[in-house]
Amino acid sequence: MTTCEVSLRNIAAGYARRPVLRQLTASVPQSAITAVVGPNGSGKSTLLSVLAGVHPPTAGTIERSRSSRPCFVVQRSAVSDALPLTVRETVAMGRWAHRGPWRRLTAGDRRAVDDSMERLGIRELASRQLGELSGGQRQRVLVAQGLAQEADLLLLDEPTTGLDVAARESIATVMRDVAAEGTTVVHATHDLAAARESDHCVLLLDGRLIEEGKPQDVLTESALREFWGLR
Numbered sequence: 001m002t003t004c005e006v007s008l009r010n011i012a013a014g015y016a017r018r019p020v021l022r023q024l025t026a027s028v029p030q031s032a033i034t035a036v037v038g039p040n041g042s043g044k045s046t047l048l049s050v051l052a053g054v055h056p057p058t059a060g061t062i063e064r065s066r067s068s069r070p071c072f073v074v075q076r077s078a079v080s081d082a083l084p085l086t087v088r089e090t091v092a093m094g095r096w097a098h099r100g101p102w103r104r105l106t107a108g109d110r111r112a113v114d115d116s117m118e119r120l121g122i123r124e125l126a127s128r129q130l131g132e133l134s135g136g137q138r139q140r141v142l143v144a145q146g147l148a149q150e151a152d153l154l155l156l157d158e159p160t161t162g163l164d165v166a167a168r169e170s171i172a173t174v175m176r177d178v179a180a181e182g183t184t185v186v187h188a189t190h191d192l193a194a195a196r197e198s199d200h201c202v203l204l205l206d207g208r209l210i211e212e213g214k215p216q217d218v219l220t221e222s223a224l225r226e227f228w229g230l231r
């Protein structure tokens with residue numbers, strides 16, 4: 001039987017005067033990849049924030065099987081380009097959860113930073129300023145920063161949006177590899193091909209769960225027609 005990393009029961013969450021998630025019951029299998037899909041505004045990012053623990057639900061219960069702090073990699077647009085940081089410094093910020101911002105990095109920290117940059121293919125960018133990177137390069141830096149955190153639960157909000165095919169594939173490979181190593185990965189995505197390659201799929205509409213299960217059982221032709229108007 002699959003172990004649950006997170007189990008959500010009857011969750012309600014939203015913003016001032018705007019309820020978003022309603023009576024949401026869903027599960028996130030451990031050491032596997034879960035895709036959260038749904039049309040624009042269906043509540044995918046809100047669900048990730050709830051899983052990250054940065055957005056407290058107004059009702060319902062969340063059960064977690066492991067206690068380490070989740071890592072939440074937000075959309076590219078949410079990160080300022082103006083920060084005077086190099087790629088390496090940005091990825092190293094992923095270690096703050098372990099060491100705090102002012103402590104020197106240990107050899108183990110530096111290994112985690114190098115390994116994350118290697119996995120995302122950005123080692124040659126290490127000394128470049130964040131502000132001088134292309135959007136796709138910056139996105140890979142943010143995912144590398146998330147990896148460097150070595151959290152049990154890695155939450156990625158639209159990690160492949162705006163990326164070219166090679167970068168999309170490298171992120172898909174990274175998600176597969178870290179899941180095989182024991183990390184639980186949840187990604188919100190509009191990339192239905194990436195969703196199909198996941199182990200578990202959660203389909204949202206208007207903040208409600210429509211279906212969860214194996215991608216082929218959730219992303220059926222009739223679901224694509226009904227919820228995205230696709231033929």
Ligand SMILES: Nc1ncnc2c1ncn2[C@@H]1O[C@H](COP(=O)(O)OP(=O)(O)OP(=O)(O)O)[C@@H](O)[C@H]1O
Nearest residue numbers: 015016018020038039040041042043044045046047
């Ligand atoms: N900070 C906020 N304040 C108020 N309402 C918000 C806020 N963030 C999101 N919302 C609203 O909550 C609803 C769900 O938004 P959310 O970003 O979770 O959806 P999403 O499925 O991730 O959308 P998209 O695919 O467009 O990224 C939307 O109606 C949105 O307008």
